[in-house]
Amino acid sequence: xxxxxxxxxxxxxxxxxxxxxxxxxxxxxxxxxxxxxxxxxxxxxxxxxxxxxxxxxxxxxxxxxxxxxxxxxxxxxxxxxxxxxxxxxxxxxxxxxxxxxxxxxxxxxxxxxxxxxxxxxxxxxxxxxxxxxxxxxxxxxxxxxxxxxxxxxxxxxxxxxxxxxxxxxxxxxxxxxxxxxxxxxxxxxxxxxxxxxxxxxxxxxxxxxxxxxxxxxxxxxxxxxxxxxxxxxxxxxxxxxxxxxxxxxxxxxxxxxxxxxxxxxxxxxxxxxxxxxxxxxxxxxxxxxxxxxxxxxxxxxxxxxxxxxxxxxxxxxxxxxxxxxxxxxxxxxxxxxxxxxxxxxxxxxxxxxxxxxxxxxxxxxxxxxxxxxxxxxxxxxxxxxxxxxxxxxxxxxxxxxxxxxxxxxxxxxxx
Numbered sequence: 001x002x003x004x005x006x007x008x009x010x011x012x013x014x015x016x017x018x019x020x021x022x023x024x025x026x027x028x029x030x031x032x033x034x035x036x037x038x039x040x041x042x043x044x045x046x047x048x049x050x051x052x053x054x055x056x057x058x059x060x061x062x063x064x065x066x067x068x069x070x071x072x073x074x075x076x077x078x079x080x081x082x083x084x085x086x087x088x089x090x091x092x093x094x095x096x097x098x099x100x101x102x103x104x105x106x107x108x109x110x111x112x113x114x115x116x117x118x119x120x121x122x123x124x125x126x127x128x129x130x131x132x133x134x135x136x137x138x139x140x141x142x143x144x145x146x147x148x149x150x151x152x153x154x155x156x157x158x159x160x161x162x163x164x165x166x167x168x169x170x171x172x173x174x175x176x177x178x179x180x181x182x183x184x185x186x187x188x189x190x191x192x193x194x195x196x197x198x199x200x201x202x203x204x205x206x207x208x209x210x211x212x213x214x215x216x217x218x219x220x221x222x223x224x225x226x227x228x229x230x231x232x233x234x235x236x237x238x239x240x241x242x243x244x245x246x247x248x249x250x251x252x253x254x255x256x257x258x259x260x261x262x263x264x265x266x267x268x269x270x271x272x273x274x275x276x277x278x279x280x281x282x283x284x285x286x287x288x289x290x291x292x293x294x295x296x297x298x299x300x301x302x303x304x305x306x307x308x309x310x311x312x313x314x315x316x317x318x319x320x321x322x323x324x325x326x327x328x329x330x331x332x333x334x335x336x337x338x339x340x341x342x343x344x345x346x347x348x349x350x351x352x353x354x355x356x357x358x359x360x361x362x363x364x365x366x367x368x369x370x371x372x373x374x375x376x377x378x379x380x381x382x383x384x385x386x387x388x389x390x391x392x393x394x395x396x397x398x399x400x401x402x403x404x405x406x407x408x409x410x411x412x413x414x415x
Contacts, residue, residue: 016168016394019204019263019270021392030054030258042073043228044238046132051140059211061264066186068194068213068302070220073257074227077175077197078249080210081109081403084193085143087212088169090115093362094142096171100344101336102147106173106198107350111359115142116288116366119344121377124295126308127154129377134162143169144355148177150387151203151274155297156182156190161192167196171195175210178203179271187211198260203274203305204267204384206260209252212288225250251362270392271413275304276388284403288410290316294385314383316414321386323413329405332389344375345382347412 026269027307037046037194042055062071074080092114100105100119107117111213118141120132128146144163146154156172163170170191174180178196180187188194193216196202212223222245225232228245285291285307294308311317317335324330340346348354351371353364394402 002109014328018393019266020200022266022270027259028263029254030142030262032259034254042251042254042257043231043233046237052254054261055252056252057266058257058261060213061261061265061352062213065264065267066189066213068186068189069215069216070213070223072212072220072223072227073252074210074212074250075252076105076208076250077195077199077202078109079104079227080103080175080195080197080212081171082112083223083226083250084171084195084212084214084219085109085115086226087214087219088171088193090142090169090171091151092360094141095138095142096143096145097128097133097141097367098145098173099147099149099150100172101342101377103175104341104347104350105175107347110145111355111363112284114360114363116140116362118366119370119373119375121375122379122381123377124292124310124381125152125154126294126381127152128159130155130158130162132377133159137162137166137168141166141168143171145171145173146191147173147175148180149373150294150308150409151177151180151183151303152296153177153180153187153226153298153301155183157226157297158415160190175202177303179267180303182298183301187301189215192216193219196257198263201268203303204260204263206252206256207261209256209260217326232315234297271303273392274390275302275395277392277394278302278304278307281388281390281403281406282398284400285309285410286413290414291410292369307388307390308385310381310384311386311414312384317384318385319413323409327405327409329402329409332391334387334389336385336387337379343378343382344370347381387401399400 002061052306092117095118096110097118099122101122118134121129126149149318152154155394172191172194175197177187193214196211198206226247227250230243231241235241290312292310296302336342353367361413
């Protein structure tokens with residue numbers, strides 16, 4: 001029911017990137033094919049599943065659509081990051097450089113493998129500042145992990161050059177930028193490995209899920225086994241599999257993969273609508289004197305899932321947020337500076353090392369240092385930033401209506 005989904009999006013202020021808005025007969029068909037077999041697990045039960053292998057089919061579709069040699073589905077984007085790290089040899093004591101603006105899953109995955117998250121400033125792209133990355137490198141640095149936030153991308157040429165110079169791993173967290181590209185290549189396929197999230201509010205969704213993408217066969221083989229308790233998947237059945245190393249249960253189910261299989265076939269349609277709506281809305285916001293927009297290293301590759309804009313000052317930004325609230329148009333507009341999930345300013349649980357399990361000494365020391373570390377440069381950017389989520393269900397008339405409302409409210413708030 002699209003009316004209900006629109007209401008849901010507005011009432012709980014979902015993040016955008018909304019493949020779920022376009023659920024239809026295609027998803028039902030793929031899911032029903034799984035239900036008719038009764039085999040919901042992605043491995044084994046070869047006879048009863050009657051040739052239905054949705055996870056395998058989705059992995060093949062991912063390889064074809066995004067131009068990667070290998071794809072390993074996981075139970076979430078967080079699981080995908082964890083799997084990618086261990087498959088790349090990142091572990092206890094290794095430092096992973098990441099941005100101060102991201103989703104909490106980025107540092108959760110780093111901590112989960114025993115590694116140390118090293119948070120550094122962003123620039124006006126809302127992604128890693130290459131100069132801050134270079135300054136943060138130590139003999140313990142193993143990996144640079146750009147996070148392609150809000151549909152756009154980091155400066156991958158600069159980051160790749162740093163990785164090559166220092167012989168570091170480049171791991172792309174592309175969970176928020178499915179369908180985005182950089183100089184013709186899909187985000188998530190440019191580094192040594194990359195990840196997508198397919199959770200409910202991503203560009204395409206499985207409900208829950210994720211994927212590790214790589215062009216390295218060894219990394220793929222490790223990811224394949226690690227996500228299924230270390231099974232090598234070389235036996236004639238699961239009972240004959242060997243376990244070359246320890247693994248965990250990060251498997252996706254056939255039901256989730258079935259949803260994703262329908263969604264990936266719609267991705268080009270999603271991107272076309274998203275980009276169109278984004279540009280119409282931008283044509284109104286850019287009329288406000290003093291408004292600036294995020295830096296996009298490759299404008300042609302922006303997926304368009306968010307329109308991100310900057311006001312001249314924190315005071316002006318807070319006035320606009322309050323004005324939007326009063327005008328009842330705040331839903332879908334995100335002031336990340338005050339957001340609990342996405343920016344270092346609100347991550348007290350990380351800075352205070354509030355972990356239910358004991359962290360290693362290097363992790364504890366690094367996290368404790370965050371409580372006094374300055375992110376002044378990032379603060380200056382994030383305190384002036386608003387990101388507007390772009391809906392697939394808006395009609396062209398509705399986008400123009402929203403744009404006019406935005407223009408009126410912003411101009412009045414900062415006049």
